[in-house]
Amino acid sequence: MLTAEKERGNWGSKIGFIVAAAGSAIGLGNIWRFPYVAGENGGAAFVFIYIIFVILIGLPVMISELSIGRHTQKNPVGAFGKIAPKSFWKIVGGLGVLTGIGILSFYGVIAGFTVGYFIKILLGDLSHITTGDQANEVFNQFTANPYLSIGLLFIFLFFTSAIVMGGVSAGIERWSKILMPVLFVLLIVLAVRSVTLNGAMKGLEFYLKPDLSKISIPMLARALGQALFSLSLGMGTIITYGSYLSRRENLVTSAGAVVFFDTLIAILAGLVMFPALFAMGMDPAGGAGLVFVVLPSIFAKMPGGMFFGAGIFLLLSVAALTSTISLLEVPVAYFVDERKWDRKKATLLMGISAFILGIPSAISLGAVKSFSVLPFLDFGFLDFMNALFGNYSLTIGSFLIAVFAGYKWGIKNVLNEIEQDGVTFLYKNIWSFLIRYICPVAIVLILGYIIITRNYF
Ligand code: TRP
Secondary structure, eight states: OHHHHHHHOOOSSHHHHHHHHHHHHSSHIIIIIHHHHHHHTTTHHHHHHHHHHIIIIIHHHHHHHHHHHHHHTSOHHHHHHHHSTTSTTHHHHHHHHHHHHHHHHHHHHHHHHHHHHHHHHHTTTTTTOOSHHHHHHHHHHHHHOHHHHHHHHHHHHHHHHHHHHHTOHHHHHHHHHHHHHHHHHHHHHHHHHHHTSTTHHHHHHHHHSOOGGGOOHHHHHHHHHHHHHHTTOSSSHHHHHHTTSOTTSOHHHHHHHHHHHHHHHHHHHHHHHHHHHHHTTOOTTOOTTHHHHHHHHHHTTSTTHHHHHHHHHHHHHHHHHHHHHHHHHHHHHHHHHTSOOOHHHHHHHHHHHHHHHHHHHHHTTTTSTTOOSSTTOOSOHHHHHHHIIIIIIHHHHHHHHHHIIIIITTHHHHHHHHSOTTOOOTTHHHHHHIIIIIHHHHHHHHHHHHHHHTOOO
């Protein structure tokens, strides 16, 4: 076992793993997606439910994914196949491979936007902004150009593929160990500016004072999807990363650390966004363009705002890159391990697939107005991909992972994997209860309601 572990490579240290997994988790999900989804779903009530789901569903599923990954030392398809040979469980891994490409395709579009905005700031294109309307205008013009959006998507996926192909992600981890704390500090500075703006109070109230009457089942579905998305759960990313984790490490505290930092950054991002948004009289339910409109409006109200702006969009691109690497790594690990493809070929083909699949998303935020998948769905293609792969596929995947850990592979085996080398899992009874009863039942109830009422989006 140990030699196999050595051959596959390992994280240099415990902190190396936490940095990589946190790098996967922390990304656009926290800073782009969390605020706009919270804004569309009632603010504080959503945040409240989100945190409950992170603790009751996200954390137990993450512990399960990590132990499956470390035990099998494989990609998701191989991992399920190893524990449950000749069964349908392999399909769960297959769903993860597909979902990786699906998420990468639209995630790459938004990541491309962050690069675009970084360049725009350097060119001085945002320096004339003083109002929310102007920021909106800039964003609309930016997204109206299909070649630009597609070009930026290409550039982003090119870098992601180059890194995954070269296996140089260790270098990226070294960098993100330095850069992510910088991102954190910049967000704190922006949050301070945001909450001290005139009229920020209303935003704080919207964000932090829950109105529980706003809770609805579709909102629960979105909060759950957002929690899973933000933590990179439900498609085997964490299985894959766990497969590089050494047996000496404590899975539970590692999972706890990743969940804690990821949630902290998301909450902080909301603290940047909502006070400013309300101070400037914008609509919290403004949708996927939210960060690109709100952030430049804050920079306009800060001394040296463009300097902060450049920093934030650059770091956001880096945060997105450590996430896209983890998304691409899942299908690549599958084709390399299971299909014996060459790593170069696998990366190239998967990168190109994500690019082609991403083109309709890239043009759906402006270039082609309300470019929709099906005639009866009057919203954009990116929104559709985001809901399909970024919410439902992860929710179904997490359900299956919970059932797998709780019933198929079984509590005893998971706990054996966790409690090695003198590690004790203090809360194992709570974890067992959550993974066997709470996770699957909550997901079935929520998805069942969504299907019966056809309230998919
Ligand atoms: N969690 C990342 C973010 O918040 C995105 C991401 C990376 C992801 N890998 C994933 C989401 C796997 C779901 C599954 O930006």
